[in-house]
Amino acid sequence: MARLFAAWRRIVWAICAVVLAACSDQPAFHAQEITGADFGRDFVLPDTEGRVRRLADFRGEVVALYFGFIQCPDVCPTALARAVEVKRLLGAQGERFRVVFVTVDPERDTPEVVRAYLNAFDPTFVGLIPPDAATLEATAKAFRVFYRKVPTGASYTMDHTATTFVYDPKGRLRLAVPHAMGAKEFAEDVARLFAEAP
Amino acid sequence: MERTLFAVRRNLLAWLVVGAVAGVSATAHAHAPVTITDPWVRATVPGQKATGAFMHITAHEAVTLVGGKTPVAPVVEIHEMKMVGDRMQMRALPNGLAIGAGQTVHLEPGGYHVMLIDLPKAVEVGQKVPLTLTFTTANGQRLDVDIEAEVRPLGGMGRPMSHGGHGHGPQR
Numbered sequence: 001m002a003r004l005f006a007a008w009r010r011i012v013w014a015i016c017a018v019v020l021a022a023c024s025d026q027p028a029f030h031a032q033e034i035t036g037a038d039f040g041r042d043f044v045l046p047d048t049e050g051r052v053r054r055l056a057d058f059r060g061e062v063v064a065l066y067f068g069f070i071q072c073p074d075v076c077p078t079a080l081a082r083a084v085e086v087k088r089l090l091g092a093q094g095e096r097f098r099v100v101f102v103t104v105d106p107e108r109d110t111p112e113v114v115r116a117y118l119n120a121f122d123p124t125f126v127g128l129i130p131p132d133a134a135t136l137e138a139t140a141k142a143f144r145v146f147y148r149k150v151p152t153g154a155s156y157t158m159d160h161t162a163t164t165f166v167y168d169p170k171g172r173l174r175l176a177v178p179h180a181m182g183a184k185e186f187a188e189d190v191a192r193l194f195a196e197a198p
Numbered sequence: 199m200e201r202t203l204f205a206v207r208r209n210l211l212a213w214l215v216v217g218a219v220a221g222v223s224a225t226a227h228a229h230a231p232v233t234i235t236d237p238w239v240r241a242t243v244p245g246q247k248a249t250g251a252f253m254h255i256t257a258h259e260a261v262t263l264v265g266g267k268t269p270v271a272p273v274v275e276i277h278e279m280k281m282v283g284d285r286m287q288m289r290a291l292p293n294g295l296a297i298g299a300g301q302t303v304h305l306e307p308g309g310y311h312v313m314l315i316d317l318p319k320a321v322e323v324g325q326k327v328p329l330t331l332t333f334t335t336a337n338g339q340r341l342d343v344d345i346e347a348e349v350r351p352l353g354g355m356g357r358p359m360s361h362g363g364h365g366h367g368p369q370r
Contacts, residue, residue: 073240073250074279074307075286081353108247116243120352152290154273155248155315162286179281 029192030185031166031175040065040143040165040173045102045128045135048115053100053128055171061098062190063167064177067145069105069158070117075179079164080121085183086190087122093194096169099125102139104147104160106130168193230343231259232297232333237347239327242320249321250277250311251329251347254304257297261333261341264294268329270321271314278310294334325349 042055043065055063064083068076080101087094101118103109106129114127130136140147147160166175166189174193177186237253248271255263266274276295279288295310297303305311312329314321321327326346333341 070243070246071248072286072288073248073277073311073313074288075281077240077352078307084353110245113243113245117246117352120241120243146285150287150289152277152288152313152315153275157288159285159287161284162281163284178284179286 029175029189030181031177031189033174034176035172035174037173043102043128043139043142045130045139046111048111048118048127048129050111053126055167058098058100058167059171060169061096062169062193063098063100063171064190065100065102065143065165065167067102067104067140067143067147067160068162069103069160070109070113071105071155072158075162077121079162079179080118080125082183082186083125083164084121086187089183089187090190093191096194097190100128101125102128102130104136104140104145105149105158106132106136166190166193168196231261231335231341232257232343234331234343234345237329237345238350239314239321239347241323241349241352242317243352244320246320247317248313248315249317250307250313251327252305252307252311253345253347254302255297256302257299260297260299260336262294262296264332264334266312266329266331268314268327270327271317273315274329275313275315276310277313279308321349323349323351 118125145161162179164177233256
């Protein structure tokens with residue numbers, strides 16, 4: 001009888017917990033929340049100065065990780081310009097908003113080109129260059145990022161995932177920000193990550 | 199009489215200035231089958247081999263944009279960028295970009311652009327890039343339109359330099 005009562009009590013508690021969670025006034029993130037995702041745990045890649053960087057280097061910062069390529073006339077500059085705007089909207093907190101750009105085209109994107117390119121947006125943006133095709137492949141796989149070289153008439157372009165991955169200050173992957181999301185919504189999400197884990 | 203003549207001439211001058219500001223050369227004017235407005239090129243950094251040119255093209259009769267030429271790059275292609283799910287794809291348009299009579303097509307980030315490929319050196323903000331765009335008309339005629347595109351900051355969203363104040367991007 002006592003055991004039956006204990007079981008009932010657990011069920012009632014579970015129902016209460018579900019109802020409370022549903023009624024919580026915590027607004028949802030604008031971006032897709034991927035807390036607990038079993039991918040994108042870390043990266044180990046050289047930056048434009050040749051130093052090996054990993055996620056732990058940015059503890060205490062909200063990291064926005066983007067895969068792209070420099071010869072891209074359109075999506076990559078748009079994503080980086082949005083990141084600049086997010087940083088501006090965050091005000092003082094923007095100092096702890098770190099943009100990390102990983103090239104999927106290391107063949108053409110030398111450290112010098114990537115550094116000059118990122119400087120045109122913000123000199124604090126970090127550029128990572130996979131040193132060889134195998135490292136690029138392994139990194140992309142670890143982030144479930146798609147990339148593919150596609151020949152155009154005279155040259156080639158890269159198809160690639162245009163999602164920005166966002167990590168909270170504790171280094172946990174939290175959000176997948178779609179390419180189409182605006183800077184204002186992005187900044188609100190980042191501010192919320194800072195608020196919950198200052 | 200003299201004053202009227204002067205006024206006419208001044209008007210003409212004003213129109214020429216408008217044309218020059220818009221970066222549209224005389225060939226794109228008046229009775230031409232297409233009008234091109236606000237052409238711009240995204241600035242590059244040294245070592246960057248490609249960039250995009252953007253503009254609005256209004257066709258007064260059905261035309262197809264099939265290619266182009268510029269002294270700043272040996273290869274010019276017409277590209278379309280699109281998002282397929284969360285993936286960015288860019289493709290050359292093998293049959294060009296068809297524009298119906300009376301239609302305006304916007305070549306802007308997130309859609310179509312004229313891709314300038316194998317740049318031997320960087321294109322810099324403030325530079326004017328001469329660009330000859332080649333169209334074909336419905337009866338198969340070839341039509342070249344000369345424009346001059348203003349180079350705008352790499353980090354900007356392509357707004358004209360005079361419309362700054364967006365915190366970032368076009369220089370204020």
